[in-house]
Amino acid sequence: xxxxxxxxxxxxxxxxxxxxxxxxxxTQYGGPDGESGAALRYLSQRYTMPDGRIIASLTDIATxxxxxxxxxxxxxxxxxxxxxxxxxxxxxxxxxxxxxxxxLWPQAASGTPxxxxxxxxxGDTITDLHEDMAAEQKARTTYDNILRLVDDPDVIDPIRFxxxxxxxxxxxxxxxxxxxxxxxxxxxxxxxxPEFDR
Amino acid sequence: xIRNMNQNMNDLKKELxxxxxAMFDIMLFLDTHPDSKEALxxxxxxxxxxxxxxxxYEEASxxxxxxxxxxxxDEWKWVNEPWPWQMSKG
Numbered sequence: 001x002x003x004x005x006x007x008x009x010x011x012x013x014x015x016x017x018x019x020x021x022x023x024x025x026x027t028q029y030g031g032p033d034g035e036s037g038a039a040l041r042y043l044s045q046r047y048t049m050p051d052g053r054i055i056a057s058l059t060d061i062a063t064x065x066x067x068x069x070x071x072x073x074x075x076x077x078x079x080x081x082x083x084x085x086x087x088x089x090x091x092x093x094x095x096x097x098x099x100x101x102x103x104l105w106p107q108a109a110s111g112t113p114x115x116x117x118x119x120x121x122x123g124d125t126i127t128d129l130h131e132d133m134a135a136e137q138k139a140r141t142t143y144d145n146i147l148r149l150v151d152d153p154d155v156i157d158p159i160r161f162x163x164x165x166x167x168x169x170x171x172x173x174x175x176x177x178x179x180x181x182x183x184x185x186x187x188x189x190x191x192x193x194p195e196f197d198r
Numbered sequence: 199x200i201r202n203m204n205q206n207m208n209d210l211k212k213e214l215x216x217x218x219x220a221m222f223d224i225m226l227f228l229d230t231h232p233d234s235k236e237a238l239x240x241x242x243x244x245x246x247x248x249x250x251x252x253x254x255y256e257e258a259s260x261x262x263x264x265x266x267x268x269x270x271x272d273e274w275k276w277v278n279e280p281w282p283w284q285m286s287k288g
Contacts, residue, residue: 006263007211008282009219056229064222074283081285168226175230 002063009067010161014078014154019093021150022079023109026096028072028146028162030106030114033138035072037118039065041135044121045128050194051183054125054176058132061169068162073104075158124193129177136170203258210255214263217248 028034042062049055080093080102088097095111106114120131143163150156185191224241231237252263253270260275262268268276 003264003266005218006261006276006282007215007218009215009222011215012283013285053230053232057226060222060226060229064226070282077283078285168223172226172230179230 002066008071008074009064010071010158012071012074012078012158014075014152016152016154017081017083017087018079018152018155019083019088019091021152021155022076023091023093023096024149025072025079025146025155025159026076026104026107027109028139028142029069029076029104031108031110031112031142032118033135033142034106034108034114035065035068035139036106036114037116038062038135038139039069040116041119041121042132044119045132048123048195049128050125051176051179053179054129057172057176061172064165064169068165071158071162075155076104077102079155123195125180125195126177126189126193129173129180132173133170133177136166136173140166140170207255207259210251210258214248214251214255217244217251220244221248 030036039062042058042065046055046058046062049058083091083093083102088094096107099105108114119135120128122128122131140163143159143166146159147156147163150159180194181189183194221241221244224237224244228234228237228241252267256262256267256270260271261278262270262276265276268274
C-alpha cells in the first residue's frame with residue numbers, strides 16, 4: 001500500500017522552457033537506466049529476498065524512486081510549457097510531440113519505449129543485489145551525462161540532487177549485499193541461493 | 199500582511215521538505231543499520247518535528263499534503279491547485 005504526498009521530494013522551479021533539455025532528461029523517466037525501471041526492479045525483487053533489512057531497503061529505495069519519477073516528470077513538464085510549434089521543431093522535440101503532444105510518456109531519449117527488458121529480477125540474492133548496485137551507477141552516469149548537456153541552473157540543481165541519491169542508494173545496496181553474504185557460507189557464497197534453496 | 203503569510207507558508211513548506219528528506223535518508227540508513235540507537239533517536243526527533251510542521255503548513259495554506267489531513271477543512275481541498283509539478287503562480 002502506498003499513500004500519496006502532495007509535494008516533491010526536492011523542489012523543481014524552472015523559469016525557462018527548453019524542449020531540447022526535456023528530450024534528454026525524459027530518458028530518466030523511461031530509459032534503460034531511468035527511475036521507472038529502478039522502482040519496478042526493486043519492487044519486483046523484494047518478495048523473495050531472505051532478510052528483513054534487504055526487503056526494507058528495496059521497499060524504501062523503490063518508494064524514493066517513485067518520487068524521483070515524479071521529479072523527472074515535473075522537470076520535463078516545466079521545460080515544455082508555453083512552446084510554439086516553431087520552437088518545438090527548432091528544439092528537436094517534434095518527433096516526440098507528434099505522438100504525445102506535451103504529455104509525459106515513459107521512453108528513452110532515443111525514442112525507445114520503456115521496457116521491463118531493461119532490468120532483471122533473477123530470484124538470486126547475490127545476482128540481484130549486484131544488479132541493483134550496477135543500476136545505481138548506470139543512473140549516476142546518465143545524470144552525469146545530463147549535467148554535461150544542460151546549462152540552466154534551475155535544471156542543474158534538481159538533477160544534482162537526483163545524482164547524489166544514486167550514490168547513496170549504491171552505498172545502501174552494498175550494505176545489503178554484505179548483510180546477505182554474512183549469512184552465507186564464507187567459503188562459498190554460491191553454495192546455496194537463499195531465495196530458493198531451503 | 200498577505201506577503202507575510204506567503205513567506206510563512208513558503209518557510210513551512212521548505213522546512214517540511216527538508217525534514218521529510220532527512221527522515222527518508224536516515225530511514226534508508228536504519229534499514230541496513232537497525233541497531234543504531236543514534237540514528238533511531240535522530241529519526242524520532244525529526245518525525246516529531248515533521249508532524250508539527252506538516253500540520254502548521256496545512257493549516258496556513260489550506261492545502262493538505264496527504265488526503266487524511268483533508269478533514270482539518272470543511273471542504274474537499276485535496277483537488278485544489280497547485281499540484282507539485284505546477285509552478286507557483288505570482
